[in-house]
């Protein structure tokens with residue numbers, strides 16, 4: 001059962017697989033509980049103690065409910081490495097499981113404080129506030145203050161707003177996040193999240209003194225069905241661009257909208273990790289696996305947030321909205337799941353070959 005049906009099963013399977021391999025395991029509690037009273041944690045596993053070897057980091061669940069795929073990839077890799085007896089020589093692997101365990105267990109994208117964690121990793125010195133004017137226009141549409149109903153004419157309202165303000169304005173509101181609407185979608189937080197605090201404190205100890213880090217952070221819900229794109233949303237050096245193309249192919253990666261449109265996503269994990277001096281060379285990519293198209297994904301996020309904020313947990317509308325969100329980010333289709341896993345294996349292998357190839361003396 002590579003794809004777990006819920007967070008607790010995913011974590012149990014992850015812990016057991018790590019134990020079978022004899023890897024180092026850490027657990028970092030997150031305040032709060034899951035829907036069945038379960039405790040929550042970020043689990044970290046490493047193949048060997050920190051050393052100078054290159055490090056491959058694979059993380060899952062920064063966006064809670066998107067964690068089903070990343071967790072399945074981590075579990076499948078652990079099982080594969082167990083069968084092969086070991087990792088390729090000369091490499092350390094660090095797995096970060098369920099960076100947002102609250103969202104994973106509650107079938108949400110955001111954390112216990114409704115924070116979208118990929119907007120919360122502001123760099124040192126940046127303020128947890130910003131211009132909310134663009135977002136405010138869409139607040140009424142994105143965040144109705146009542147449980148979801150079948151008759152709210154989502155598509156009609158969406159097309160009207162796009163016609164009035166243009167698609168770039170809507171995209172900007174979604175991509176940049178906001179610090180003012182605490183119950184709204186894409187809330188970036190009013191301070192560092194629990195997850196950011198844990199990573200800030202421990203990331204360096206997981207990495208050690210490695211000079212090279214390659215970090216793949218698994219997401220879902222963006223792009224074409226069952227295929228991935230590596231999305232880069234921080235400034236890349238030309239050496240890094242070159243490396244991405246050589247390792248993965250020119251078509252496999254792209255820099256986020258920041259270059260094409262005049263706004264920057266703020267507070268992404270990738271931007272933060274690469275700006276912290278954890279290692280002299282830190283290459284980060286968000287792996288985005290496509291599921292459904294943008295409009296149903298936004299509709300699903302909106303309905304789940306309405307149900308979570310304004311509905312009762314036992315209301316069938318809440319159950320329905322959360323089930324739908326799981327489908328939007330981790331389709332039950334066997335074809336999607338096997339394709340996503342096969343492509344993830346291929347991607348991880350390319351990353352390993354790439355980093356080991358670079359590490360060899362020329």
Ligand SMILES: [Zn+2]
Nearest residue numbers: 063066219220
């Ligand atoms: Zn995501």
